[in-house]
Amino acid sequence: MDEKDILQKALEFHGHRCWASVAGVRVGLAALKKLGVGRSGGTELFGIVEIGEEHGGMCFGDGIQYTTGCTFGKGNIQKQPVGKLAFTLIEKDTNRAVRVVFTSALQKQIAASAFMQKRAAGIPPNEIPLEEQMELVNLVWDAPEEQILKIGEIYEYPGNWLPEVMGFRPCDSCGELTALAYLRVDGNHHVCIPCSGYGR
Template sequence: MESRQILEETLKFHGHICWASAIGARIGIVALRELGVERTGISEELHCIVEIGDNHGAQCFADGVQCATGCTFGKANIEKAGWGKLAITLIDKKKEQAVRVSYKPGRHKMVAESSFMKKRAAGISPDQIPQKEAWEMVNMLWEAPESEVLTVGEVVSYPYEDFGEVMGLMPCESCGEMVSKAYLRVVGDKHMCIPCSGYDR
């Protein structure tokens, strides 16, 4: 798949035209290139640490990373570091190598001053802003020289220990809903889901 096609697929998946999901896709593509691997369809090949946190702007970045790399929360081969940064470490589990790629502020002032971002700052929903303005903002980053918008680290050794997947679901003995075995909690002589058990986690 060509990079522009990956961008279009990313924005379709994300639901609106967005600079953060676009730069996430670009970072994912570059990380794959640096490791010499292709987008993964299974959890055994790649693992990604995405450095976003919670409840901050630009978390859309993670959708771009997922689309480009194939590392997804559903396959459990991506995790959040929780640092509020737009960066990833992509790990080739088989070769035990990794590379870190991050967004750098070379063009961020231009993005912040774009008509799209000014409207977003005024509280206008992304789907209410003309697509032409959204694409102008995305293209500022997508078409920029890589050195202006990305910091690409060296490929380094990264021993990876995979603890595997805990298989199987069982019904909670309180509410009856199915729950992964790893999330059952013992209360007296019953196995319960976390909400029914009263435990926090």
């Protein structure tokens, strides 16, 4: 799949066209290229995304997830919620890692755009005219890499990776299917955390 196809698929995955998801695609592609690895089909890669909560740049995370294959569903990405458009990609077998940051180079243009003015006024992204959506998509997609990305040097991440625990079984109390690693022992019974009364 070429990069333009990746962008289109990432925007479909995300659900609307916005600059931050495109920034995530650009950052994810740069991180993969710097490490010389392909998209993670399993959990061979691990990502740390620095977006926070309740801010307009969180769309960045979807661009990262689609592009790198590091997803919350697979458990091979985590948030370090400091509100930055930055991402660290780690190859688990070698602990080689790289951190890539989306810079502030385009922020004045982004903030002044019709799309962002309408978003600030509370208009949902999919109700904004397509040409105004695409103005920002193209702005971020077409910008030279050296202008919008700060790509760090490869370094060794101090990873200590736990093996994936496979399997589920019903909780002996409520009967709900529970991942083995989340069962707790209560006498002779294996119960889920809510039924156990224990904290996580």
